[in-house]
Amino acid sequence: MPIDGMFDRTVGVLGKVLDLRNRSQQIISSNLANIDTPGYTPSRLRFEEDLQQALDDKSQAAAPRHAKHFDITGGSLEQVSGRVERLANNNGLGDQNGVDLDQEMVTQAENQIYYEAATQMLNKKLGLLKYVIQSDR
Amino acid sequence: MDIFTSMQISSSALSAQRTRLNVISSNLANVGTTRTPEGGPYRKRQVVFQSSNESFAKHLDNASKQGIQGVKVAEIQVSQAPLRTVYEPGHPDADETGMVHLPNINTMEEMVDMMNATRTYEANASAIQASKRMALKALEIGR
Numbered sequence: 001m002p003i004d005g006m007f008d009r010t011v012g013v014l015g016k017v018l019d020l021r022n023r024s025q026q027i028i029s030s031n032l033a034n035i036d037t038p039g040y041t042p043s044r045l046r047f048e049e050d051l052q053q054a055l056d057d058k059s060q061a062a063a064p065r066h067a068k069h070f071d072i073t074g075g076s077l078e079q080v081s082g083r084v085e086r087l088a089n090n091n092g093l094g095d096q097n098g099v100d101l102d103q104e105m106v107t108q109a110e111n112q113i114y115y116e117a118a119t120q121m122l123n124k125k126l127g128l129l130k131y132v133i134q135s136d137r
Numbered sequence: 138m139d140i141f142t143s144m145q146i147s148s149s150a151l152s153a154q155r156t157r158l159n160v161i162s163s164n165l166a167n168v169g170t171t172r173t174p175e176g177g178p179y180r181k182r183q184v185v186f187q188s189s190n191e192s193f194a195k196h197l198d199n200a201s202k203q204g205i206q207g208v209k210v211a212e213i214q215v216s217q218a219p220l221r222t223v224y225e226p227g228h229p230d231a232d233e234t235g236m237v238h239l240p241n242i243n244t245m246e247e248m249v250d251m252m253n254a255t256r257t258y259e260a261n262a263s264a265i266q267a268s269k270r271m272a273l274k275a276l277e278i279g280r
Contacts, residue, residue, distance in 0.1 A: 018275065022140060025271060026205050029143040029264045033150030033208045035257050036157075037186040043204035084204035101260060112267045119274040126279050 006129060012077055013055065014122045020047045020082050021115040027084065028108045031099050039096045041089055044107070047082030054080050140275065142205065143268040149189065149207035150261040156210045157184045157254045161247050168242045171230040178230075179240040180215050187211035216241055 024045040031042040054077045089098030160182045170179040189209035218241040226235035 022143075022271065025268055026143040026146065029146040029150075029261075029268065030205045030207070032257075032260050032264045033146050033153075034186070034188050034206060035150075035260070036154075036253075037188050037208055040188055040206075045204070101256075105260065105263070108264060108267050112271060115271045116274050119278055122278050123280070 011122065011125055013051075014118050014125070016051070016077055016080060017118045018115065018122075020045065020051070020080070021111055021118065023082065024111050025108070025115070028104055028111065031104050032101075032108075035097070035099045035101060035104075037097060040099065042087045042099045042104070043084045044087055045082045046085050047080060050080045050082060051077075140268075140272045144265050146205065146207045147261045147264040147268065149209060151258060151265075153184075153186060153208045153210050154254050154258040154261065156213075158251065158258075160184050160213060161251045161254065164240075164242050165244065165247050165251075167240055168244060168247075170240055171228075171237065178220055178238045179242075180220075181218065181240060181242045183214050183216055185211045185214055 024047075027043050027045050034040040034042075057076070087098055089096060164181050167179040171177075173179050186208055187210075188206040190206060220241050221239040222236045223239060224235055225231055225237045228237045231237045
């Protein structure tokens, strides 16, 4: 992860987390919207492991040398996009709809709280920068 | 990455559930209707939901947005369940044996359906709240 000017790696990670949480919220909305649709299989976005892996990747993969080269090192932060997993359908009611309302609501609350936590941390980061910039006065 | 996508999905669900509630109201209102424009007693209507990706562009979009689908009312079906019959010789629509055909509507079923629609509506409304809060939080970054 290159350090862009005054923003460090954490800012990049937090930005990525916001993106992924937003996508996760879209998928949860979609599950909730289709709670009465026969045959609908709910999905869930999983990205925690991928993100962890990207963060553990200390090798700091070199940027491709040419704009048209593909980066084959993998695991870099920009490439984390999460995987959409289909959830098993086992409510046994026979309508082939696997949406579990309680589960969706809990996941939604969790997702929202993590999102807000990430925005708060971003704010703290930016606040620090601001403090440093203004400390000369 | 559009922050309003999730709200649009939930709003598609809100309008689908509202349609369902309209249909349920219509069923409940017509629970004793023996005369309809198409002749015979009223028949129960029921909605059929279908997950929706309205346009080609959305299908194309799905490659990158897999797992995201709104919902729409596919059709409003006329129930073919048998009509209720009661013996009521004094009724103007009674047949020669004194039986009256009444709509195939079970009030209890409709009430349960109505509660279900209300709860689902609420769940989706709260999904909109969550999305909205997230969007507002994002606007506060860097304040």
